Amino acid sequence: MKTLQSFKARTGEPFGAPLPATTPEQVDAAAAAANAAFASWSASPGSTRAALLRALAAALETDREGLVALADEETALGPVRLNGELDRTAFQLRRFADIAERGVPFATTNDPAVAGPPPAGHPAMVRLRVPLGPVAMFSASNFPFAFSVLGGDTASALAAGCPVVVKAHSGHLLLSNRVFGLVQQVLKSQNLPAGLVGMIQGGGSDVGVRLVRHPSIAAGAFTGSTRGGAALQAEASARPRPIPFYGELGSINPVVALPAILATRGAELASTLAGSIAMGCGQFCTSPGVIVLLNDPASDAFVQQLTTALAGQKPHAMLTPGMRSAFDVGVTHMAAAGAQPLLHEAGSAEAPRPFLAQVDAADFIARTQLREEVFGPSSLIVRAASVAEALDVLNAVGGSLTVTLWGAEDDNADTRALVRGATAIAGRVLFAGVPTGVAVTAAQQHGGPWPSSTQPMSTSVGDAALERFLRPVALQDAPAWLLARKGLPC
Amino acid sequence: MKTLQSFKARTGEPFGAPLPATTPEQVDAAAAAANAAFASWSASPGSTRAALLRALAAALETDREGLVALADEETALGPVRLNGELDRTAFQLRRFADIAERGVPFATTNDPAVAGPPPAGHPAMVRLRVPLGPVAMFSASNFPFAFSVLGGDTASALAAGCPVVVKAHSGHLLLSNRVFGLVQQVLKSQNLPAGLVGMIQGGGSDVGVRLVRHPSIAAGAFTGSTRGGAALQAEASARPRPIPFYGELGSINPVVALPAILATRGAELASTLAGSIAMGCGQFCTSPGVIVLLNDPASDAFVQQLTTALAGQKPHAMLTPGMRSAFDVGVTHMAAAGAQPLLHEAGSAEAPRPFLAQVDAADFIARTQLREEVFGPSSLIVRAASVAEALDVLNAVGGSLTVTLWGAEDDNADTRALVRGATAIAGRVLFAGVPTGVAVTAAQQHGGPWPSSTQPMSTSVGDAALERFLRPVALQDAPAWLLARKGLPC
Numbered sequence: 001m002k003t004l005q006s007f008k009a010r011t012g013e014p015f016g017a018p019l020p021a022t023t024p025e026q027v028d029a030a031a032a033a034a035n036a037a038f039a040s041w042s043a044s045p046g047s048t049r050a051a052l053l054r055a056l057a058a059a060l061e062t063d064r065e066g067l068v069a070l071a072d073e074e075t076a077l078g079p080v081r082l083n084g085e086l087d088r089t090a091f092q093l094r095r096f097a098d099i100a101e102r103g104v105p106f107a108t109t110n111d112p113a114v115a116g117p118p119p120a121g122h123p124a125m126v127r128l129r130v131p132l133g134p135v136a137m138f139s140a141s142n143f144p145f146a147f148s149v150l151g152g153d154t155a156s157a158l159a160a161g162c163p164v165v166v167k168a169h170s171g172h173l174l175l176s177n178r179v180f181g182l183v184q185q186v187l188k189s190q191n192l193p194a195g196l197v198g199m200i201q202g203g204g205s206d207v208g209v210r211l212v213r214h215p216s217i218a219a220g221a222f223t224g225s226t227r228g229g230a231a232l233q234a235e236a237s238a239r240p241r242p243i244p245f246y247g248e249l250g251s252i253n254p255v256v257a258l259p260a261i262l263a264t265r266g267a268e269l270a271s272t273l274a275g276s277i278a279m280g281c282g283q284f285c286t287s288p289g290v291i292v293l294l295n296d297p298a299s300d301a302f303v304q305q306l307t308t309a310l311a312g313q314k315p316h317a318m319l320t321p322g323m324r325s326a327f328d329v330g331v332t333h334m335a336a337a338g339a340q341p342l343l344h345e346a347g348s349a350e351a352p353r354p355f356l357a358q359v360d361a362a363d364f365i366a367r368t369q370l371r372e373e374v375f376g377p378s379s380l381i382v383r384a385a386s387v388a389e390a391l392d393v394l395n396a397v398g399g400s401l402t403v404t405l406w407g408a409e410d411d412n413a414d415t416r417a418l419v420r421g422a423t424a425i426a427g428r429v430l431f432a433g434v435p436t437g438v439a440v441t442a443a444q445q446h447g448g449p450w451p452s453s454t455q456p457m458s459t460s461v462g463d464a465a466l467e468r469f470l471r472p473v474a475l476q477d478a479p480a481w482l483l484a485r486k487g488l489p490c
Numbered sequence: 491m492k493t494l495q496s497f498k499a500r501t502g503e504p505f506g507a508p509l510p511a512t513t514p515e516q517v518d519a520a521a522a523a524a525n526a527a528f529a530s531w532s533a534s535p536g537s538t539r540a541a542l543l544r545a546l547a548a549a550l551e552t553d554r555e556g557l558v559a560l561a562d563e564e565t566a567l568g569p570v571r572l573n574g575e576l577d578r579t580a581f582q583l584r585r586f587a588d589i590a591e592r593g594v595p596f597a598t599t600n601d602p603a604v605a606g607p608p609p610a611g612h613p614a615m616v617r618l619r620v621p622l623g624p625v626a627m628f629s630a631s632n633f634p635f636a637f638s639v640l641g642g643d644t645a646s647a648l649a650a651g652c653p654v655v656v657k658a659h660s661g662h663l664l665l666s667n668r669v670f671g672l673v674q675q676v677l678k679s680q681n682l683p684a685g686l687v688g689m690i691q692g693g694g695s696d697v698g699v700r701l702v703r704h705p706s707i708a709a710g711a712f713t714g715s716t717r718g719g720a721a722l723q724a725e726a727s728a729r730p731r732p733i734p735f736y737g738e739l740g741s742i743n744p745v746v747a748l749p750a751i752l753a754t755r756g757a758e759l760a761s762t763l764a765g766s767i768a769m770g771c772g773q774f775c776t777s778p779g780v781i782v783l784l785n786d787p788a789s790d791a792f793v794q795q796l797t798t799a800l801a802g803q804k805p806h807a808m809l810t811p812g813m814r815s816a817f818d819v820g821v822t823h824m825a826a827a828g829a830q831p832l833l834h835e836a837g838s839a840e841a842p843r844p845f846l847a848q849v850d851a852a853d854f855i856a857r858t859q860l861r862e863e864v865f866g867p868s869s870l871i872v873r874a875a876s877v878a879e880a881l882d883v884l885n886a887v888g889g890s891l892t893v894t895l896w897g898a899e900d901d902n903a904d905t906r907a908l909v910r911g912a913t914a915i916a917g918r919v920l921f922a923g924v925p926t927g928v929a930v931t932a933a934q935q936h937g938g939p940w941p942s943s944t945q946p947m948s949t950s951v952g953d954a955a956l957e958r959f960l961r962p963v964a965l966q967d968a969p970a971w972l973l974a975r976k977g978l979p980c
Contacts, residue, residue, distance in 0.1 A: 052911070065624075087609055088608065111932045111933035113933075117579065118574070119577055119929075122929035122931045125930070127935060127954075148972070185794045235729065241888055242940050324640075361920060408969060408972075410969075411971035411972075417749050417980070419980045420529070420980040427964065428963065428965075429964070431968065432613070433966070436525075437608065441612045442615075443601035443617035443964050449731070457962065459962065464617075464962070471917075472917070472919065474917065474918040476921065476929075478921050479901075489913065
């Protein structure tokens with residue numbers, strides 16, 4: 001029997017007893033159980049979905065102390081952050097409960113018949129949305145609650161009427177199992193099928209790939225690396241019947257700071273930015289990895305301010321030893337590609353020191369290695385000679401979850417061009433603050449052009465995340481009994 | 491210089507002088523010109539977009555006589571159908587003009603700041619949508635107006651703020667060039683850049699593939715065969731930066747007719763269905779290719795009625811000699827795969843005779859060859875022993891633009907299961923009438939699971955077609971000047 005081992009993030013020691021890896025047969029069984037649960041769940045009213053989601057939120061909160069302690073051992077993210085993340089996860093579950101209860105998944109477009117010949121005349125049409133089917137959900141390492149077993153993908157899929165099979169992340173196996181135990185208790189207490197939420201664990205083609213290939217799986221949701229996400233997306237596309245695969249992948253999140261704002265608020269902004277780069281040891285998909293500065297004395301001063309502020313940051317241990325060593329490799333590559341280090345210290349075996357380097361726009365544009373995401377507390381200052389060159393930098397980035405524009409308060413040709421350049425490559429454009437921190441709200445868009453996501457028309461955070469799992473269907477001349485269901489699938 | 495030749499559909503004779511094939515350099519130039527037009531067009535107000543779309547509709551109508559005559563020679567579809575299709579095309583252009591003028595592309599979700607810490611507190615967010623960029627639009631053979639140069643893809647892309655490069659279909663080259671000439675006149679009269687709508691013509695990787703690979707192209711839209719669409723989709727996905735590719739591909743459009751309705755209305759329904767199978771010589775993506783009947787005397791009678799009604803149909807010449815010979819190959823394959831012919835006559839060199847065959851559900855499910863689309867006046871009756879077996883037939887079809895359910899007027903376990911099975915595989919479910927004829931309206935959904943489309947969450951007909959070319963972006967703490975643009979891109 002294959003087994004899996006959890007580790008303590010701060011020391012690298014084995015943590016707890018080995019866990020059994022899911023067998024290929026068990027993967028198939030989880031997908032089949034999810035499919036068996038699909039008929040009743042997809043036809044369930046909003047009140048039933050809301051009751052489940054709220055009970056799951058409450059279960060997390062009730063077990064808060066034990067969950068946070070376990071998560072802290074496995075991830076080193078610290079109790080403050082982890083309690084906040086648990087709050088956010090419960091908030092998301094309740095928000096999607098409200099969305100389901102309000103009837104959002106059942107909303108219809110009614111289009112009464114118009115008499116007469118086409119094109120103006122047409123039969124009675126009603127457009128509704130049907131749930132896709134069981135969703136394969138791949139947990140992320142860096143959000144052990146909010147992008148894991150009961151994270152936003154699971155919450156939005158359940159609210160949409162889709163069962164979920166979670167692929168647990170190897171970085172927090174014990175936590176995943178404990179949360180999954182809570183899920184099973186809640187399902188039982190609500191007389192819902194155990195297979196409505198399944199979980200598998202293990203690596204490679206025995207588990208994750210097999211799940212994506214399973215004929216009962218109707219969609220994939222993933223948060224993680226570009227390489228891992230691209231490989232799973234290729235599997236989803238290569239199926240005899242391809243399925244949508246919603247992957248949030250790598251992102252380097254440019255921050256463009258114009259000289260005028262740096263001249264007046266440089267020290268404050270440097271401190272804020274340094275905090276964002278080092279926050280959570282830089283292990284955020286929205287971590288600001290590129291700082292674009294125009295050639296100006298205020299920019300020169302800001303480079304000094306940022307270097308000083310970042311030197312004062314003390315990042316905690318990384319999530320896994322693999323990420324820790326990948327960080328060193330990443331910053332070495334960046335230096336080798338011509339980025340001039342401003343801050344480059346060795347760090348400890350578990351916790352890195354922040355890395356900051358600088359490069360000219362022309363080099364940044366010419367060398368793809370400088371545009372690769374370095375997961376961890378690293379950022380690269382890119383110096384541009386003009387707004388036009390700053391736009392070339394954004395264009396070279398090509399796709400990002402976020403772009404931040406500091407100093408765009410006035411309407412002029414430069415700011416309009418920068419807004420245009422930013423919206424062309426990002427899912428979210430910020431005009432104040434830092435990109436880390438993704439609000440769970442109605443207007444959020446977490447997903448931008450490739451490589452930041454595989455489906456940039458969709459979002460994995462915020463109310464619209466639900467839409468990923470619903471497909472439109474038009475009913476033509478539908479009978480009265482079907483219309484009386486008001487968008488609830490049969 | 492490579493040249494292209496148009497042919498008369500009814501006789502196969504060369505028609506008109508040879509036309510120059512687009513060179514690779516000209517493809518690049520068309521994409522570059524579209525990209526150059528993107529900045530101003532994406533920032534244009536709804537009134538500007540509406541004025542262009544309405545002028546294009548008027549230009550088609552003004553040149554109606556010449557256009558229909560040319561289209562009739564090249565397609566053999568006949569003046570009644572072609573006049574109706576021109577009406578529909580003008581209607582679509584005006585409908586998207588209205589949509590742009592109403593401000594639909596500029597609609598925003600406003601999400602004011604909420605004070606306090608996260609998760610409940612959040613910054614001010616506004617969700618809007620930005621146009622993707624130049625769209626590569628691949629014309630269809632079977633709708634020389636409505637899915638060609640000025641068809642729904644072009645109308646919806648222009649309304650969304652995206653330039654278009656049309657790949658003209660080889661089946662109606664002269665018509666495409668004449669329509670493109672009208673487009674250029676209108677663009678000039680409105681002082682819009684000629685590159686806002688480009689056109690290329692020719693075959694293979696010199697032209698269509700090169701266009702999809704061009705870095706300035708931001709999306710693809712295609713209506714045609716599964717093979718052609720899948721190949722272009724693979725190109726779109728294999729780009730260094732993949733782009734969305736909206737393909738409407740093959741579909742066999744099952745019609746499920748329950749015995750009770752056949753017992754009372756069999757003759758009438760047989761006549762209607764025969765007309766739908768033979769309409770336009772069966773050259774519709776919504777042509778009913780599979781008729782699912784339960785084992786019942788009323789079904790037996792309906793088979794006779796349908797055979798008789800279909801034998802009375804006189805399909806006209808097919809669009810091209812290639813399609814004509816592919817039809818013969820298709821029906822031969824179907825017979826070879828075990829379908830028992832009920833109607834199988836030779837036809838003429840240009841016009842086929844309708845083909846009708848019958849097979850058991852078990853054979854249909856077991857043999858993929860029986861589920862391949864035969865483009866032309868062909869349909870296959872599948873006999874099922876039970877509703878459960880009829881559901882297995884739908885499941886084997888897997889993905890279709892439409893499913894038609896006749897006799898589902900009452901709410902019972904069978905009709906609910908059939909509605910569930912139909913919505914699981916189709917974009918549109920009809921409860922009366924026939925699937926041919928796709929209304930251009932608010933609730934339309936033309937696109938279903940693979941292989942009927944590459945992006946089943948989108949539609950290529952109806953108001954929602956616009957959404958294919960807009961990507962959501964969240965603005966966080968946006969400055970007043972940007973909010974004052976009310977969703978209009980910079």
